[in-house]
Amino acid sequence: MSTGKLYIGRRVREVREAAKLTQTAFAERLGISVSYINQIENNQRSVSASVLVLLAERFGIDLSSISTNDGDRLIAILSEALADPVFSPHSPSLQELKLVVQNAPSFAQALLSCHQAYRRNSEQLASLDDHIGGWSTEPTPYEEVRDFFHFTDNYVHDLDVSAESLALELDIANSDANAALAKHLENQHGVLIRRTDPGDSFLRRFDPTSRILFLSPYLPAATRSFQMALQIAALEQEDQIEKIAKRAEFRTADAREVCKAGLRNYYAGALILPYQPFLTTAKELRHDLDLIAARFGASMEQVAHRLSTLQRPGHKGVPVFFARVDRAGNITKRHSAAKLQFARYGAACPLWNVHQAFESPSRIIRQLAETPDGVRFLCIATELAKGHGGFGTLRPRYAIALGCEISYARDFVYADGLDLTSKGAYDPIGISCRICERADCAQRAVPPLKSRLTVHRNRRNVLPYEIS
Known part of the structure; x- marks a missing residue:
């Protein structure tokens, strides 16, 4: 969806307003015309490379943090929502969607919230749920938290930096993570590691009175490390986690608790796979999941998940x-x-x-x-x-x-x-059948929502209909 040009009008306006400058004064500081600034802020013109350099030099903007990924992500979600027949016959063009996302992202988010409520209501009606009093158009706690991490780029800076600091102190990247984490729990918190009883179904169980952390003796080493790191997050980062969850302004206490659990998991992953050593290793090993997992004593899933969080400003990994x-x-x-x-x-x-x-x-x-x-x-x-x-x-x-x-x-x-250069080497895939516009896909499960269908009495292909 990228146009190859950078439209960051809202970001430029925020920089100018933070500096408490008028457009005229801002233009003078950058050595460009007032009309150009006005056009940039209204996303009528893209930002040139020379202006980007001036913004970095004179206003301290981190160029690596300027990305269209958030806009692309919001455009993709908005496009999917607007494919719903409820919006027919209105079909905004891609350019119109870009203008909304670039100039009024809060409006786009509000529209998505309305559509999500509509979808939930429709699904509840369709299921003929007998518990009418329990119907709700509110997002579920899980959905709220999923969207929170989605729009933070799955990167939580404060927790990530804290986890990396402790990992470097414990030399996690170059030592036995299980031993290092167990020693830290005992020395700093008086917590001892013990095995769970036979037949106990818990992976991890902490007794705050006896200060004993019970772990299943059948856990793989990578999972044991993660569970100990998770306990460290609960003991050392709860205040920070509470602040982050509170700032998110979730609708319910359940959503806040689900988010806090997710943040503890995030810290644990960042502790056993510290940011800079992990990023350096991933580049050196060309993202070979098996080799990275072996280097850090982690599981393949832990490695793959961590690769998706490498979005630290100024030190980003491959998206x-x-x-x-x-x-x-x-x-x-x-x-x-x-x-x-x-x-x-x-x-x-x-x-x-x-x-x-x-x-x-x-x-x-x-x-x-x-x-x-x-x-x-x-x-x-x-x-x-x-x-x-x-x-x-x-x-x-x-x-x-x-x-x-x-x-x-x-x-x-x-x-x-x-x-990588052969067009025939690429398989055609989509996001989901309901919004995919491919008319000739034999694997299609349902027709696209916004297309007309034609059914012929005397002929048929793999699909029982043709998509106009």
Whole structure:
């Protein structure tokens, strides 16, 4: 969706207002005309490279923090919402959507909130729920928290920096993480590590009275490290976590508690995979998940998830998408710093290689893919099993997916041997069938919402209808 030009009018206006300057004074400081400033702030003209340099030199703007990713993400979600027939026959163009997102992002967010409430209400009516008194158009706590992390780019600066500081102090990147974390818990908090009793189903259980952290003896080493790091987050970062959750202004206490749990998990991941050592290693090993996991004693999922959080201003990693999908196609984790956005309603595209991963357990499946807007991606997926215990223990199976836009593919070992220049090498994928405009997809599950259908009595193709 990128035009190749940078329209950051709202950001420039915020810089000017923070400096308490009029447009005239601001233009004089930059050495450009007042009319140019006016056009920039109203997104009628893009910002040139020379003006960007002047903004950095004279107003301290971090150029690496200027990104259109947030706008692209909001445009993708808004476009999906507006594909709903309730908005028919109004079909804003891509340029109109860009103008709304660039100039009135709060309005775009408000429209999305209204549409989400409408969708929930419609789904409840369709299900003929007998508990009429329990109907609600409010987002669920989980949905609120999912959107919170989505629009923070899945990066929480204060927690990330604190976790990295402690990781460097404990030398996590170059030592036995389990031993280092256990020693820290004992020395700083008087917490001892003990095994859970046989038959205890808990992965982790902390007794604040005895100061004992019980861990299942059947946990993999990577999971043990994460659970200890999670306990450190609960003991040392609760005040900071409370402040972050409070600033988010969630609608309910449940959402705030779900967010706090997510923030503890975030800190734990950042502690066992500290930002700068992890980013450096990822670049050196060309994002080889197996090698990075072995270097840090982490799981492949932990590594893939951490790669999706490398959005620190001035020190960003490759923008990637990350998802975890169960066998039914439910996306149980999702984040995208790339242009590929996941459907908020309905299932993921069946042509996406994440579904194929279940057919080849433990193998990494590679795919070159192209979305309807012409953006190309390198996608990798693999199937994993989660759980602990002996014979007869239920072990949930799921697939993780990771990928990047094709311009970054050479930074990944998984691109080796693939013909990135051949158009025929790319599989056509979409976000979801309900908004995908491809008319000739044999894997289509449902017709696109905004298309006319034609059914012929005397002929049919793979699909029982034709899409106009």
